[in-house]
Amino acid sequence: MLLEITDLSKNFGATEVLQHVNLQVADGEFVAILGPSGSGKSTLFQLIGGIITPTAGEILLNGKAISGEKGHISYMPQQASLFPWRTVLQNVVLAQEIQSKANYTQAEDWLERVGLAQFKEAYPIELSGGMKQRVAFIRALLSEQNLLCLDEPFSALDEFTRLDMQNWLLSVWEAHPRSVLFITHSIEEAIYLADRIIILSKRPAHIKEEIKVPFARPRHPAMLATAEFIALKQHIFAQMETRKTND
Amino acid sequence: MHNVMKRGGAVVFLLVLFIIWEAVVWWRDIPMWLLPAPSAIIAEGYRSFGDFSVHILATTKLTLLGLTIGASIGFIIALLLHRMPLINQMVYPLLILSQNVPTIVLAPLLIIWFGFGLLPKLIIISLVCFFPIVVAMMDGLKNTDPTLKHYMQMIGANRGQTFWKLELPYAMPSLFSGLKIAATYSVMGAVISEWLGAKQGIGVYMTYAQSSFRIDRVFVAIFAIMLLSMALFALIQLIERMIVKGQTREV
Numbered sequence: 001m002l003l004e005i006t007d008l009s010k011n012f013g014a015t016e017v018l019q020h021v022n023l024q025v026a027d028g029e030f031v032a033i034l035g036p037s038g039s040g041k042s043t044l045f046q047l048i049g050g051i052i053t054p055t056a057g058e059i060l061l062n063g064k065a066i067s068g069e070k071g072h073i074s075y076m077p078q079q080a081s082l083f084p085w086r087t088v089l090q091n092v093v094l095a096q097e098i099q100s101k102a103n104y105t106q107a108e109d110w111l112e113r114v115g116l117a118q119f120k121e122a123y124p125i126e127l128s129g130g131m132k133q134r135v136a137f138i139r140a141l142l143s144e145q146n147l148l149c150l151d152e153p154f155s156a157l158d159e160f161t162r163l164d165m166q167n168w169l170l171s172v173w174e175a176h177p178r179s180v181l182f183i184t185h186s187i188e189e190a191i192y193l194a195d196r197i198i199i200l201s202k203r204p205a206h207i208k209e210e211i212k213v214p215f216a217r218p219r220h221p222a223m224l225a226t227a228e229f230i231a232l233k234q235h236i237f238a239q240m241e242t243r244k245t246n247d
Numbered sequence: 248m249h250n251v252m253k254r255g256g257a258v259v260f261l262l263v264l265f266i267i268w269e270a271v272v273w274w275r276d277i278p279m280w281l282l283p284a285p286s287a288i289i290a291e292g293y294r295s296f297g298d299f300s301v302h303i304l305a306t307t308k309l310t311l312l313g314l315t316i317g318a319s320i321g322f323i324i325a326l327l328l329h330r331m332p333l334i335n336q337m338v339y340p341l342l343i344l345s346q347n348v349p350t351i352v353l354a355p356l357l358i359i360w361f362g363f364g365l366l367p368k369l370i371i372i373s374l375v376c377f378f379p380i381v382v383a384m385m386d387g388l389k390n391t392d393p394t395l396k397h398y399m400q401m402i403g404a405n406r407g408q409t410f411w412k413l414e415l416p417y418a419m420p421s422l423f424s425g426l427k428i429a430a431t432y433s434v435m436g437a438v439i440s441e442w443l444g445a446k447q448g449i450g451v452y453m454t455y456a457q458s459s460f461r462i463d464r465v466f467v468a469i470f471a472i473m474l475l476s477m478a479l480f481a482l483i484q485l486i487e488r489m490i491v492k493g494q495t496r497e498v
Contacts, residue, residue, distance in 0.1 A: 049401040071403020081398040084493040085416050097412070098404045123493030143402065 001060075002027050002179045003048070003147055008057030010043055016204035017043045021057070023198055023207065025147065028177040032190035035200030036240065041183045044205075045151050048181070049073055061147065071099065074178075076140040078152045080132035082124040088135050089120040095143035103142075110138050114172055130161040137169065141178070150182045154189065166192060167221065174218050187236050191229060192219060199239055209239055283463040291463040292470065303471055305447035306437050309365075310475065313372025314433040318426060320373055321380030328381070329388045330410075346378050350436065354443050368440035375436040376429035380422065387421025388414050420494055423487040430479040434472055449475075 003025040010018040017040040025031050035041050046052045048059060050070040059067050066072045074095065082091045092111065093102035111117045116134060124132055133153055140148055153169075154162045166189060173180065184190050190197045197211045211232070215223055223229055265285045271277070272284040279287065292299070324342070328335040350371060357367035391414045399409045441450025449468050456464035 045401070050403070051397075051400050070400065073401075075398070075401040077394065077398050077401070079394045081395050083395065083413070083416070085419070085491065086493070094412070095402045098399070098402050098408055125493055149401075 001025070002029075002062060003181070004058075004060040004063075005048075006058045006060075008044075008047065008059065009055045010040070010047060010052070011055045018047075018054075019204040019206040021200075021205065021207055025179050025181055027146075027179055030173065030180045030182065030193060030195045032182045032184055032194035032197045033200060034184060034187065034190045034197055034236070034240075035205060036202055037185055039200045039202055040205035041185075041200060042151060045075075045149055045181075045183065048147075048149060049075060072145055072147070074140040074143045074145045074148045076133075076136050076148070076150045076153050078155055080124070080129075080136040082132055082135055082139075084124050087121050087123055088116065088127070091124065091135055092139045092142055095139050099143055099145075107138075107142055110142060114138060114168075128161075129157050130165055133157065133165060134168065137172070141172075141176070146179055148178045148180045150180060152183050152185065155185065162189075163221070169193065170219055187233050187240075188224065191215075191232055191236075192224065197236070199236065211236065280460045280462050283466060287463050288466040288470065292467040295464065295467070299452060299467065299471070302447055302449050302452040303475070305445075306434070306441065306449040307475060309368060309441070309448065310372065310433050310437040310479070313369050313437060314376055314430060314479070316369055317373035317376035317433065318380055318429055321377035321425070321429070322384060322422070324377065325381045325384035325388065329385055329414075342378065342381060345374065350375060350439055354439055358443050363444040368437070368445070371440040372433050372436035376433045379428040379432065380425040383421045383425025383428070384418055387418030390421075391417045419491050420487075423483065423491065426483050426487075427480055430483050431476045434476045434479065438472060 001024050003023075005021060005023045008018055008021040009016070021044065023031070023033075033041055033044065043052070047054055047067070050066060050068050050072065053068040058065060061072050082088075083094065086094070089104065089107055089111065093104060093107045096102050096107075108117070108120065111120050114134065116131075116138065119127065119131065119135075124135070127135065137150075137153065140150070154165050157165060170193060182190075182193060191213055194213055197213060198207055199209045199211070200206070201208045213232075214228070269284050269286060272282060283291075328338060353374070354367070354371055357370055361367040361370070395413055395417070396409065399413055404412070437448070438450040438453070441448035442454055445451050449471055453465060453468040456462075456468060
């Protein structure tokens with residue numbers, strides 16, 4: 001197991017945000033965390049990232065406790081968060097720079113591989129929203145940590161760009177598998193991308209259901225229209241609805 | 248293209264103002280010692296340029312030296328106060344107070360304390376130009392985009408890395424805004440410091456002109472001060488374009 005979270009709880013003063021969360025990510029697995037906004041998904045990432053410390057529970061990465069320690073994960077935020085004064089090439093090596101040393105040859109290789117080579121000298125202001133997210137993803141891929149944490153990376157994009165980006169992400173990931181923890185509030189996105197979906201309840205968040213996604217890889221957009229897909233989507237939707245009235 | 252038209256507009260407007268000024272002087276027959284016509288000022292400037300250029304050069308040197316010292320002090324103060332919030336709370340109000348002492352009052356005092364040499368002049372220029380840099384620079388550092396800061400934390404950047412790779416470059420455009428204000432102030436500071444005792448400089452030339460009622464020469468000095476300020480402003484803008492990358496090119 002790459003990431004093992006056991007009995008993780010977090011309170012902010014009297015507010016309980018996370019309650020007894022247990023989750024695992026295996027090597028090379030793509031896990032989506034699905035939950036309504038304000039359910040504490042970002043808090044979970046901040047705990048894994050070590051910015052905040054848990055009230056109770058443990059976070060193990062490769063069997064080593066990392067609670068409260070920064071720098072153990074690759075991270076891609078919701079906003080691309082590219083540095084405006086750096087070119088695309090200088091931006092993608094940033095996470096490497098923080099960890100150890102920038103490897104420009106490897107970075108140029110990657111930009112070439114994902115079709116961004118022509119933009120390597122461009123500044124972020126010259127890029128579209130989707131392009132910026134691609135650069136942010138490559139930046140996360142280039143840092144050496146094994147676990148890739150993506151925090152609603154496509155939620156700020158328009159519908160068309162988002163579909164495009166999901167396919168692009170799948171193609172890159174399927175060619176170069178990494179362990180991924182992917183936060184989203186889109187049911188479709190979770191099913192389309194992930195091996196496993198973890199459904200969080202409303203605050204205080206706890207895990208209500210874990211779903212193994214039954215679709216084979218590589219995935220294709222045609223999958224979105226199958227009866228199986230729609231049935232699964234409705235099942236999850238119903239789960240999230242009942243949660244509202246029960247809790 | 249658009250930019251050129253905007254600048255062209257400013258030049259045309261300035262020309263119109265000069266023409267009105269010229270016309271009023273001729274029409275009301277205003278005497279030379281009260282208000283000279285622009286043409287008379289330009290003629291005088293051309294005539295006395297040989298003598299005057301020495302003074303321009305002296306003031307330019309003094310301004311550049313003072314601005315460099317003042318800007319460096321401002322930059323260092325901003326960094327220190329940003330890194331040490333406790334000291335910031337103690338010192339910042341004093342910095343604001345330092346700007347409330349009128350330069351024209353302070354200058355004679357400094358000359359009493361430090362004599363007629365270079366030091367009191369540099370102190371005056373530094374005093375007028377460090378403050379805009381401190382304020383602009385600290386604002387720039389403080390207003391660093393929180394999403395970028397959060398990102399730096401998540402990827403495990405320490406305080407030093409966050410400062411050198413994010414906060415400092417983020418504050419560069421603000422630093423240059425402060426520098427542009429400081430540059431125009433520094434010319435003013437240099438001229439005031441020259442009034443109070445110097446051998447050369449636009450301020451000296453101005454004092455002589457004033458005491459001999461050569462108002463045309465006073466205006467020549469005023470125009471020289473304006474041109475010097477504009478040149479400095481343009482120089483800083485040029486450096487900004489070379490250093491600050493990837494920003495929108497709006498002023």
